Amino acid sequence: MSGGRVLLTGATGFIGSHLAEVLLAAGYEVGALRRSSSDLRRLAAVQDQLVWINSDDPSWETQLLAWQPGILVHAAWLGGVSAGQRDDWLAQLTNLDFLLRLLELLAQGPLRQVVALGSQAEYGAFEGRVDEAYPPRPTSAYGAVKLAALQVVRTFCETRGLSWQWLRIFAAFGPREDRHWFVSHIITSLLAAEKPLEMTPGEQRYDYSHVRDLAGAVCQVLGAGVQQSGVYNIGANAAISLRELVGIVQELTATQGEVRLGAVPYREGQVMHLEGNSHHFEHVFGPIVRTPLRPALAETIAYWRAEQSL
Structure with missing residues (x-):
């Protein structure tokens, strides 16, 4: 409709x-x-x-x-x-x-x-x-x-x-999100390459949609x-590990920025797998059109490149 x-x-x-x-x-x-x-x-x-x-x-x-x-x-x-x-x-x-x-x-x-x-x-x-x-x-x-x-x-x-x-x-995630949210924080930190990006070992597996x-x-x-x-x-x-997500961003940005995995300990009670099952939605309303992760990240990187050039 x-x-x-x-x-x-x-x-x-x-x-x-x-x-x-x-x-x-x-x-x-x-x-x-x-x-x-x-x-x-x-x-x-x-x-x-x-x-x-x-x-x-x-x-x-x-x-x-x-x-x-x-x-x-x-x-x-x-x-x-x-x-x-x-x-x-x-x-x-x-x-x-x-x-x-x-x-x-x-x-x-x-x-x-x-x-x-x-x-x-x-x-x-x-x-x-x-x-x-x-x-x-x-x-x-x-x-x-x-x-x-x-x-x-x-x-x-x-x-x-x-x-x-x-x-x-x-x-x-995607263009126009707040800079401090995880995906954009990773992208802007690596594009700036002003200091090493310190994070947990990145074994958490989370659900990210464009x-x-x-x-x-x-x-x-x-x-x-x-x-x-x-x-x-x-x-x-679907879920992706934060380690893998950061690796894709590193590749797509061709950054010289350093990532220090494991420099930050997991917090107490750290959730290691957080993923939603959307099958009920798709059964009722039909398939959700999903942008593959790499193009979605590439679009978000392009947005932040343009923002940082202003």
Whole structure:
């Protein structure tokens, strides 16, 4: 399905900016919430194609209702990625207030579907390959509030006959991600080659998806009916060791930078295998188009080369 009006929250973020591009390319009209202080740099290529609603404007709710979106794609979240915010309970709980306010507002119009981005953090500390039947046991405020938000979405939509999909996202990388995230940290450190890159032995095996593939998978869900409501993992459906990942980046960057594997010890309780099973998603919505790892890394490296040349 394509066409129709989609409200996208979090459009100015890393994943949200790619979602905006994919939704527009699929033929949707995309409305996006922003603040007066929002940085639009990630949306430079498409910002003029979006219908912007400034949530600092006292009339933003009236504007949003007048625009009449039929689908909500909720990608916004305050905190969670940075370590300093993951256990800030008060900050995390503000996400529930905003989500409920948004749902109650949109339900006054033609809303028929809610698609929200969850997180692997809902599962807590696990080892291995996890599917949706694994019992969530979050170990952070971020994961706990994400799980609570799932319950809000589920109950709100089911009591109103709305279609809902909660998409648990595993690690994503690609152009426009924050510099301190693992893949971009490795790339920028090796490109700069200012000092040795010190890390653990790198035997951890994690699940990394290209962000555009993730955005495409979210787009596949749009238009799903009530019978497809539920929780779905989205990931690469494979894991790679960090040692191997760093080796590929070294090769693709042709860097002179030194990597010191084992210079940093594993932290206590280090998770050595973290991978999502996306078979349930693909059974319901079809195969996820996945960019092979090397081209995906090469594209991300090209992005950071261009950024560092500015």
